[in-house]
Amino acid sequence: MFYRESGDFKTSYVQDQQIFPILQDRVFVAVVIAFAFLVVPFLINDYWEKSVLLPVLIWSLAAIGLNILTGYCGQVSLGTGGFMAVGAYASYKFTTAFPELNLFIVVLLSGGVTAMVGILFGLPSLRIKGFYLAVATLASQFFLVWLFNKVPWFYNYSASGQINAPERLIAGITITGPNAPPWATYLFCLIFVVVLALIAKNLTRGRFGRSWMAIRDMDIAAEIIGVAPLKAKLSAFSISSFYIGIAGALFFLVYLGAVEPTEAFGIDKSFLVLFMIIIGGLGSILGSFIGAAFMFLMPVLIKNIMVNGLGWSPDIVAHLIFMIVGGLIMFFLIVEPHGLAQLWRIAKEKLRLWPFPH
Amino acid sequence: MQDTVREDDILLEVRNISLSFGGVTALENISFDIRRGEVRAIIGPNGAGKSSMLNVINGFYHPQEGEIWFDGKLRHHMKPHQVARLGIARTFQNIALFKGMSTLDNLMTGRLINMHANLFSQVAWIGPAQREEIEHRQKVEEIIDFLKIQSIRKTPVGKLPYGMQKRVELGRALAAESKLLLLDEPMAGMNLEEKEDMCRFVLDVNEQFGTTIALIEHDMGVVMDISNRVVVLDYGKKLADSSPDEVRNNPEVIDAYLGVSHD
Numbered sequence: 001m002f003y004r005e006s007g008d009f010k011t012s013y014v015q016d017q018q019i020f021p022i023l024q025d026r027v028f029v030a031v032v033i034a035f036a037f038l039v040v041p042f043l044i045n046d047y048w049e050k051s052v053l054l055p056v057l058i059w060s061l062a063a064i065g066l067n068i069l070t071g072y073c074g075q076v077s078l079g080t081g082g083f084m085a086v087g088a089y090a091s092y093k094f095t096t097a098f099p100e101l102n103l104f105i106v107v108l109l110s111g112g113v114t115a116m117v118g119i120l121f122g123l124p125s126l127r128i129k130g131f132y133l134a135v136a137t138l139a140s141q142f143f144l145v146w147l148f149n150k151v152p153w154f155y156n157y158s159a160s161g162q163i164n165a166p167e168r169l170i171a172g173i174t175i176t177g178p179n180a181p182p183w184a185t186y187l188f189c190l191i192f193v194v195v196l197a198l199i200a201k202n203l204t205r206g207r208f209g210r211s212w213m214a215i216r217d218m219d220i221a222a223e224i225i226g227v228a229p230l231k232a233k234l235s236a237f238s239i240s241s242f243y244i245g246i247a248g249a250l251f252f253l254v255y256l257g258a259v260e261p262t263e264a265f266g267i268d269k270s271f272l273v274l275f276m277i278i279i280g281g282l283g284s285i286l287g288s289f290i291g292a293a294f295m296f297l298m299p300v301l302i303k304n305i306m307v308n309g310l311g312w313s314p315d316i317v318a319h320l321i322f323m324i325v326g327g328l329i330m331f332f333l334i335v336e337p338h339g340l341a342q343l344w345r346i347a348k349e350k351l352r353l354w355p356f357p358h
Numbered sequence: 359m360q361d362t363v364r365e366d367d368i369l370l371e372v373r374n375i376s377l378s379f380g381g382v383t384a385l386e387n388i389s390f391d392i393r394r395g396e397v398r399a400i401i402g403p404n405g406a407g408k409s410s411m412l413n414v415i416n417g418f419y420h421p422q423e424g425e426i427w428f429d430g431k432l433r434h435h436m437k438p439h440q441v442a443r444l445g446i447a448r449t450f451q452n453i454a455l456f457k458g459m460s461t462l463d464n465l466m467t468g469r470l471i472n473m474h475a476n477l478f479s480q481v482a483w484i485g486p487a488q489r490e491e492i493e494h495r496q497k498v499e500e501i502i503d504f505l506k507i508q509s510i511r512k513t514p515v516g517k518l519p520y521g522m523q524k525r526v527e528l529g530r531a532l533a534a535e536s537k538l539l540l541l542d543e544p545m546a547g548m549n550l551e552e553k554e555d556m557c558r559f560v561l562d563v564n565e566q567f568g569t570t571i572a573l574i575e576h577d578m579g580v581v582m583d584i585s586n587r588v589v590v591l592d593y594g595k596k597l598a599d600s601s602p603d604e605v606r607n608n609p610e611v612i613d614a615y616l617g618v619s620h621d
Contacts, residue, residue, distance in 0.1 A: 013495045019483065202483040206491065207475060210467045214456050221454035224416060225534055226442030226471035283458065 019201055022348075036190055041183035049182035051300060054255045056293050057189045058247050063276040063288035064200050065243025070274070071282035072204055073236035074216030075125050079137035080273040082144035083241050085265035086114045087248030089154050092163045095253075096156055103168050103175050107192065107249045114245020115238040117144075122237030126230060141270055148261040164258045176253045185254040192246060201285050203239065212236050213283070244273075279332060281339025290340045298325050368427075369394045369538055369570050375414060375424035377407075377594075384410040385421065386594045392538065397564050398572045399585035399602075403614055406591040408574045409451060412540050415572075416448055417441040429537065443471050447536035449527045451543045451574075457516035461507060461526050464515055465498040468533030498533055504566075505529050505559060521552040528559060532567075539563065541573040545580055553577065557584055582606060590614070 008023050010016040020026045044053065062080060069075050090110035094101060121140040125133050148154050155163050167177030174180045175188050203209055211232040214222035223229060252259045259265075272295060280291020299321045306317040336343050371391040377384045385407045392398045400408050413419045415426065417438040426433045428444055436444075447468075456464050473494060475487035502508055505525055510518060515526055524544065531539055544560065545553045561584055563569050575581050581588060582602040590597040590605055592614040598605050605611055 013492045013499075014488070017488075017491055017495065199481045202487075203480055206480045206483070206487055207470060207473045208477070208480055210459070210463060211470055213459055213463070214467050214470075217456035217458050218454045220418075220438075221450065221456070222467075223438040224442060224448050224454075225468050225530065226439050227467075228437075228439045 017205075019198070019205070033194060036194070037187070041187055044182045044186055046182055049186055050255075052297065053186055054189055055296055057186075057193045058251050058255055059273065059276060059292040059296055060289045061193050061196060061250070062244050062247035062273050063280065063292045064197060064285060065240045065247060066273050067277045067280075067282065067285070067288045068200060068204070068212070068243065069236050069240035071277055071284065071287075072209060072216060073212035073233060073240075075122075075233060075236060076130065076134040076274075077137040077240075078134050078267070078270045078274065079121060079140040079144075080244055081265040081267060081269035082141040083114050083118060083244040084248030084251060084269065085144050085148055085261050086117050086241075087111060087245030088252035088259055088265065089148055089163065089261075090114065090245065091249035091253055092156075092165070093154070095166060095168060099166070099168075103170050103188070103253070106168075107246055107253070110249040111242040111246040114248065115242040118237045118241020118244075119234050122234050122241075125233045125237065138267075138270075141267055145261045145265055148265075160260075162258050162260050163252070165253045165256075168253075176257070178257065180254065188254055189250050192250060196243060196246065197285055197289075200243070204285065208235060208239075216283075275329070277339075279329060279339060281341025284339065284341035286344065287339050287341030290344075294340065295325075298328060367393050369429060370415065370572075371427040372411075372415070373425045373427070375411075375421045375426070377410060377414060377419055377421040383594050384419075385414070385591075388424075388591070388594075388596050390589045390596065390599050392570060392572055393587075394570055395564070395568055396570060396586040397560070397584055398570075399581045399588045400572060400574050400591065401576070401578075401581055401588060401605075402591035402597070405593075406614075407594040408591055409542060410594075411591065412448065412542055412572075412574065415441075415446065415540060442534065442536075445534075445537035446540065447531040447534040447538070448540040449524075449531050449542060449544060451546060453520075453523045453527055455515045455523055455527055455530070458514065460512050460514055461502075461518070461529075462498065462511050464526055464530050465501060465533045466494060468530035469494045469498065469535075471534060497535075501529050501532050504532075504562070521548055521555075524548065524552075524556065525559070528556075532563060532569075535567075537570060539569050539571045541571060541575075543574050543576065545575060545577055553580065560584060578606075 010021070015021075018026075020029055040053070062084060066077060066080050069077050087110045090113040091106050094106045094109050095103070121137060124136040128136060149161065155161055158164075165176045167179065168175055170188075173184050175184055204212070211222070211227045214225070214227050215229060215232045219229060222232070248265070252264070256264060276291035276295045277288060278291070279294055280289070281287025302321050302324055303314075303317055306312045306320065307314050332340060368391045373389050375385055375388045388407075388411065400411060402408050410419060414421050417436045417440065420435060428446070433444075456467060459467070473490055475490045479485045479487040502511060505528065507522070507525060507529065510522060510526075515523060518526065528541070528544065541560070545556050548556065557580060560571060560573070564571050573585070585602055587600065588602050588605045589599045590608070590611050597610050597614055598608045600608075
């Protein structure tokens with residue numbers, strides 16, 4: 001019952017090209033998904049929902065989105081916050097304009113709108129690369145946040161300039177608004193994250209993924225074997241933005257409930273998601289989850305230990321968290337520059353031969 | 359070789375190609391053809407314009423003058439990925455593999471032009487997407503067997519030794535099942551044994567798959583042994599275009615290689 005690849009023989013290409021080729025991986029993923037759907041909703045309380053599960057799920061989704069663009073297609077983007085804002089505002093406009101519209105559809109439509117915006121801001125990538133592209137996407141970050149501040153139509157002319165998630169129900173269960181039960185919001189997000197993560201896994205191992213990675217690794221060679229750079233880059237931008245837009249919509253609708261664009265979707269969010277995928281592992285869906293969990297949960301964990309466990313004063317701890325998390329980031333980047341997912345990959349390679357490595 | 363060639367025997371013909379960058383002339387009024395099923399060598403000293411010629415054929419460079427005829431049709435202004443779809447594949451002088459991907463994925467990427475499953479079946483990995491994936495995997499496995507690279511199927515290509523990387527790159531070009539295969543110094547930097555292997559592969563590709571091959575190579579022994587016809591370039595001009603034996607004894611070619619001054 002050891003975790004290992006050896007002895008797991010494949011006799012057909014179908015078997016060899018499964019989404020999780022290793023038996024134990026399949027079992028593990030199935031158990032985790034079953035646990036998340038069947039057990040967690042019964043245990044969840046307000047604290048776990050708001051402080052741990054929802055944000056980790058939502059940030060994981062944003063990280064998968066950015067990973068598709070940056071990790072798989074090699075186009076650095078600093079516009080994540082702006083694209084999340086597009087998703088949030090699109091969901092707000094949809095759900096206020098069509099209150100009867102099912103919330104699932106609202107969120108998917110918001111993703112669609114963000115994908116369009118993503119294509120628009122992805123156009124410069126056809127001409128510029130690397131750091132220069134990062135700067136160009138930075139423009140989208142500032143422009144979009146500015147737009148949502150300045151044009152009252154986006155926030156329905158509310159006096160505060162904020163947007164608030166109205167209460168919406170699916171099949172009689174409240175999903176948004178202050179009265180939504182923790183298990184309902186959690187399940188709502190979980191469905192999106194699980195389905196979209198599996199889709200990302202499928203996309204990245206097929207035709208699309210290969211054309212993205214080809215562009216990332218060697219764009220000239222990619223062109224010579226028939227990858228159209230225009231299609232590959234813009235499809236990466238649109239699918240990535242679709243994910244990020246959905247993350248933004250969920251962030252606003254079920255997590256925050258009320259949003260002020262500069263604060264909720266500022267440049268710090270763009271960096272946060274970028275750090276998540278760098279720490280977690282570029283070009284890895286698993287890494288997106290690990291990175292999001294690491295960047296978000298590490299401060300929560302340290303705070304819990306120091307404030308609740310050791311009884312230190314919260315304001316000192318707040319400063320210490322910055323230092324410790326910063327130190328940990330450096331530590332992990334030095335130990336494994338390819339991210340935490342790479343550590344797992346190496347472990348897997350070692351386990352292939354263990355316990356007889358020679 | 360001297361008998362008259364029928365018009366449709368010619369796979370690719372370049373006519374009066376001139377290419378310059380600013381004031382520098384890279385190619386000057388070059389014409390030659392590549393016949394179906396032959397191994398055509400392009401040789402010349404460094405800076406002669408050989409790689410530029412390949413880049414013109416590939417669509418990376420667009421010549422100021424001249425015409426390119428491929429498969430009996432005049433080719434208009436085309437981007438490299440469109441040229442790939444016409445049926446021209448290529449390897450590079452410096453290895454241009456996708457380093458983060460496995461050998462298998464590199465070869466599968468070579469088949470991208472033949473894959474068409476749409477986004478929605480890709481998303482669910484069912485129907486056309488999965489069928490297509492299996493079908494192309496079979497083709498790729500044939501190439502893996504042909505090149506004897508079974509053992510490195512799942513290894514990331516960045517970890518492979520140089521000679522193997524060259525072989526994988528050939529495999530990727532083969533995977534496209536193109537009509538014309540351009541090889542830019544396929545044996546550069548190899549030891550004798552690797553060169554012999556590579557020569558065998560090139561000849562086998564030519565004979566078994568019937569692929570037309572154009573190669574640039576500096577190793578004259580290799581060129582003379584495996585090519586049917588040789589075109590010689592020097593300083594962007596065509597010096598000679600004939601059989602290997604004639605080229606070997608052409609005084610102008612010998613001068614170009616030994617470095618007689620140009621007046």
